[in-house]
Amino acid sequence: MLLEPGEALGVMGDNGAGKSTLVKIIAGNFPPTGGEIRIEGQSVHFSKPVEAREKGIEIVYQDLALCDNLSAADNVFLGREIKSGIGPIRWLNHAAMVKRAGELFSELKSETRPRHLVRQMSGGQRQAVAIARTRLSNPKIVLMDEPTAAISVRQVAEVLDLIRRLRDHGIGVVLISHRMPDVFAVCDRVMVMRRGRKVADKMIKDSSPEEVTGLITGAIHVA
Amino acid sequence: MSLETQASIGQEIASLRDPGLDAREKTFIERVFANQAFWVTIALVVMCGVMSYWQPVFATEDNFFNITRNFAFIGVMALGMTPVIITGGIDLSVGSTMGLVAIVCGLVLLKQPIHYMPGWWNAAAWTHSWWMALMLGLTAGAIVGWVNGVLIAYVGLPPFVVTLGMLSAVRSLAVVLSENRMLYDFNPNQAATFKQIGGGENFGFALPGGLRLSNPFLILVILTLALGLVLKMSSWGRHVFAIGGNEQAANLTGVPVRRVKVQAYVLCSLSAALAAILSVGWSGSANNSLGQSYELLAIASAVIGGANLMGGEGTAYGAFIGSALIFVIRNSLLMAGVDSNWQGLFVGAFIVLAVVLEKVRGRRRE
Numbered sequence: 001m002l003l004e005p006g007e008a009l010g011v012m013g014d015n016g017a018g019k020s021t022l023v024k025i026i027a028g029n030f031p032p033t034g035g036e037i038r039i040e041g042q043s044v045h046f047s048k049p050v051e052a053r054e055k056g057i058e059i060v061y062q063d064l065a066l067c068d069n070l071s072a073a074d075n076v077f078l079g080r081e082i083k084s085g086i087g088p089i090r091w092l093n094h095a096a097m098v099k100r101a102g103e104l105f106s107e108l109k110s111e112t113r114p115r116h117l118v119r120q121m122s123g124g125q126r127q128a129v130a131i132a133r134t135r136l137s138n139p140k141i142v143l144m145d146e147p148t149a150a151i152s153v154r155q156v157a158e159v160l161d162l163i164r165r166l167r168d169h170g171i172g173v174v175l176i177s178h179r180m181p182d183v184f185a186v187c188d189r190v191m192v193m194r195r196g197r198k199v200a201d202k203m204i205k206d207s208s209p210e211e212v213t214g215l216i217t218g219a220i221h222v223a
Numbered sequence: 224m225s226l227e228t229q230a231s232i233g234q235e236i237a238s239l240r241d242p243g244l245d246a247r248e249k250t251f252i253e254r255v256f257a258n259q260a261f262w263v264t265i266a267l268v269v270m271c272g273v274m275s276y277w278q279p280v281f282a283t284e285d286n287f288f289n290i291t292r293n294f295a296f297i298g299v300m301a302l303g304m305t306p307v308i309i310t311g312g313i314d315l316s317v318g319s320t321m322g323l324v325a326i327v328c329g330l331v332l333l334k335q336p337i338h339y340m341p342g343w344w345n346a347a348a349w350t351h352s353w354w355m356a357l358m359l360g361l362t363a364g365a366i367v368g369w370v371n372g373v374l375i376a377y378v379g380l381p382p383f384v385v386t387l388g389m390l391s392a393v394r395s396l397a398v399v400l401s402e403n404r405m406l407y408d409f410n411p412n413q414a415a416t417f418k419q420i421g422g423g424e425n426f427g428f429a430l431p432g433g434l435r436l437s438n439p440f441l442i443l444v445i446l447t448l449a450l451g452l453v454l455k456m457s458s459w460g461r462h463v464f465a466i467g468g469n470e471q472a473a474n475l476t477g478v479p480v481r482r483v484k485v486q487a488y489v490l491c492s493l494s495a496a497l498a499a500i501l502s503v504g505w506s507g508s509a510n511n512s513l514g515q516s517y518e519l520l521a522i523a524s525a526v527i528g529g530a531n532l533m534g535g536e537g538t539a540y541g542a543f544i545g546s547a548l549i550f551v552i553r554n555s556l557l558m559a560g561v562d563s564n565w566q567g568l569f570v571g572a573f574i575v576l577a578v579v580l581e582k583v584r585g586r587r588r589e
Contacts (some may be wrong), residue, residue, distance in 0.1 A: 050477050064477045067468030069535035070461075078465055079477035081458045091456040133476070 001191060001198065003141060003172040009162060010183030010204075011176045013193035014216050019176045020062070022193070023143040026174075027059040028052035039140065058134035062145040064126055066118045071116035072129045073101035080136065104132040108162050124155030131162050141172045148182050160186050180209045192216055259529030259581060260541040267548050270555060283362050286554070288424075288435050292505070294550035295439035296498045297517060301524035301542035302443070302450050303494025306487040308525050309454075311534025312375065312382035314488060315387035317495035317521055320367045321514025322397040324360045324499035329406030329509025331356035351410050351418040355544045357500060365489050367393055369505045372485030390518065397511040407508035414507070421504020439501045443543065446494075450539035463487060467534030495521075513521025523570065524549055527577040548573065 007049045010145055011019050025032045028046030037044050039055055039113075046052040049059070066075050077097045083090040101114040110128035118126060127147055134142045144163070158181075163186045166173050177183050183190055183204075190207055192200040192215040199213045199222050200207075214220035255261050275282035278380055300317050307314050332353070336345035344350050367389060374385045409417075419427070423438045431435065454460035462483045465473040474480045495514070503509050526532060527548055528541025552573060553566050 049475060053477070061475060065469070065472035067465045067472055067535070070464060074461065074465075078461070078473065081461060083458065090458075092458060092461060190401035208462075 001201070003079065003174065005140065005172055006167055006170040006190065007125075008167045008173040008175060008187040010187035010190040011145075011193065012172060012178075012180075012183060012190060012212060012216055016195075017193040017216075018196040019193055021143055021196075023059065023174060023176060026052070026141075027057055027143055053137065053139075056137070056140035057143065058137065058139040058141070058199060059143040060127075060130045060145065062149065064130040066126055066129060068119040071115050071117055072105075072112050072121070072132075073098045075129050076114075076133045076136065089104065093181055095107055099147065100136075100194045101132065104135050107135070108165055109134060110158070110162065122150030122155060124158040127151070127155070127159045130161060130165065131159075134166075135169075139171060141174065142166055143174045145175075145176045146178065147175070148177060148179055180182055180212065183212075184209060194218060259577070260490075260538055260544050261549055262580065263527060263529075263541070263544050267544060267551060270551055272549075274551075274555050274558065280559055281555070284340045284435065287573045288437060290550055290554050291440040292437035293554075294546045295443040295504050296438065297520045297524055298543055298546035299439070299446060299494050299498045299501070300517060300521035301431075301546045302446050302539060303491040304521045304525045305450065305530055305537045305539060305542045306391070306454070306460075306463050307382075307491045308522070308530040308532060309534060309537040310484055310487050311470070312484070312487070313386065313522065313532065314368075314371065314491045315383065315386040315518050316367060316393055317491060318514035318517040318519075319393035319397065320364055320492050320495040321499040321502070321517060322488060322511050323367065323393045323400075324364050325503045325509040325513040326401045326406065326419070326511050327363045328356040328360040328500060329409075330400065331359055332409040332417060332509075333406055334408050334410050346508045348399070351413060353413045353420075356413070356417055357420075360500050361496050364492045364499075368489035368492025369485065372488035373491065375488065376481040376484035380457070381505050389517045393547050394485070394511070394515075401509070403511065404506055405510050409507075418504045418507055421501035422507070437505075439505065442497070442501065447539050447543045450542075454537075454539060456563060459483065459486070464535060467531075467536070520525040520549060520570075523574045527573060529577075529581070531581065545577075 001009075001127070011022065013019050021030065024030050026037060026161070028049045028051055031047065037046075039057075044055055046055070052059075067078065073094075076098075080214045082093045082096045082100070082133060084093045084096075085091050098114040105114065105128060108128055108131060110125065110132075112121065112128045112132075116125075118129060121129070130147075131142075131144075145160050146162045147163075151159065163173055164173060167186070175183065175187060187204055189201065189203055190212060191198060192212060194216065200212075202211075211220065230574055271281070273432065280286060280584060300321075304314060332350055333351075349355060371382075371389055374380050375382050419438075421439060424435050426441060454463065462473065462478045462480075465476075465478055466480055466483060470480060498517075499513060502513060524540045524546035525537060526545070528538065528545030529544070530537030530541060549570055552569055556566055556569060557563060
């Protein structure tokens with residue numbers, strides 16, 4: 001599996017094909033049983049998600065990993081708060097975090113407000129919060145696990161726009177999805193998995209939804 | 224309809240919405256009205272107003288001094304309980320911890336030698352000093368909290384069960400260590416200083432206008448401000464809230480969940496230890512039954528003040544005002560001549576009422 005900067009790769013496959021497991025291995029949640037991960041030619045090993053993050057890999061989890069009781073800005077900066085202070089006494093710089101979160105949301109052209117509680121947000125806005133979080137560290141790769149699975153049609157359009165914007169910033173995006181239209185709308189390349197193996201890896205323009213469906217179900221063996 | 228058109232329609236709808244009319248951006252007044260502690264404060268003021276009018280004794284300086292001192296012990300414990308409740312946990316062992324810490328302090332201050340301690344301990348002077356009592360008391364509290372925290376955060380046992388076990392174990396330890404005696408025959412010099420901590424007033428200073436405030440109350444006020452600042456302004460406070468909101472998410476975003484939880488339980492037990500130290504100093508004796516059922520009052524105070532037992536919500540001021548309300552209710556009932564056995568019923572009714580209020584506000588918020 002290969003990902004270029006600024007490229008969006010769609011990963012498709014039936015339930016249990018190993019899509020989520022694959023991204024969780026890349027993000028450092030699970031150790032791989034074999035194989036090698038290279039970033040810009042350098043071999044890397046992760047035992048914790050934090051280590052993957054340090055190497056420029058960010059992940060948007062399927063359930064988004066947001067705290068409902070905190071504001072959008074709090075969630076964006078969770079675990080890497082901006083602090084100011086004198087000497088060893090450090091306190092949270094709320095104003096700076098709200099400002100930066102606001103900038104990230106407007107970069108993503110999302111109408112999310114930094115001070116709003118996540119509890120009161122729509123699915124699309126929640127996605128924006130989870131995606132804005134990945135933009136904090138200027139990542140090289142963003143992994144997205146089923147970002148459009150549980151949201152309304154209008155919100156899907158918002159999320160797809162967010163993905164395009166990440167790609168336009170030169171970030172490699174891996175999009176795991178069940179939804180054929182999503183993958184064909186934003187991805188440059190599609191990879192199909194079946195029973196834990198890669199069975200196809202093609203440019204979107206050289207493929208078709210029919211072919212991919214065939215590959216997912218096993219009607220077409222290998223492409 | 225293609226996805227591209229869907230997307231553009233989506234954007235049009237979004238741009239049609241006037242962001243200025245967004246109902247979720249609350250004004251300051253709206254935020255205050257949505258705050259449970261605000262309503263508890265109103266209830267408290269009304270209650271005090273009615274009592275002052277009806278029973279002039281209520282509004283006297285002496286009664287104010289007594290009430291503020293009496294609720295300070297529970298208030299300090301409720302403050303410690305608050306971060307634990309915010310993480311979605313609970314600590315039922317704080318009452319027993321008070322008993323243990325009281326006995327530890329009492330044994331240090333005791334005039335007679337303790338037969339199960341080594342000879343050098345009984346012979347030395349520094350092992351019977353007031354600061355030794357203070358330090359060992361706080362250490363005993365910290366150990367209880369640390370064991371709670373490790374069993375909950377690292378072993379993964381439910382907080383209710385762990386602290387319920389600790390409630391029983393620690394109380395039994397207090398009885399064993401004290402050999403089921405009440406300790407009051409203290410080394411006079413050292414005990415005088417120790418008693419001054421919990422029994423004194425104004426930290427030994429004279430306040431303008433002859434105002435008298437007990438040391439426990441002043442400590443409670445200082446700790447309330449400190450905890451309020453920590454919860455609002457420190458990343459530790461932010462992490463406590465994140466754990467209560469979504470522990471899994473906090474973990475994935477790099478919050479040191481287990482460490483923060485252990486710290487919350489240690490802090491909670493330390494607050495119980497402090498309450499015990501103040502209480503022993505005030506009463507001048509150490510009893511192994513100190514703090515029995517206080518865990519319920521501490522939890523009730525935090526909950527009345529707006530802490531959510533499901534986690535993710537709670538404030539330092541809420542714990543303060545919640546404990547104040549409980550003790551004003553008790554004091555008012557006593558003054559009104561109601562048999563003291565009825566107090567529990569009223570306090571219980573207020574706890575349930577507070578949760579009902581929370582529920583109603585929660586529904587409006589959705």
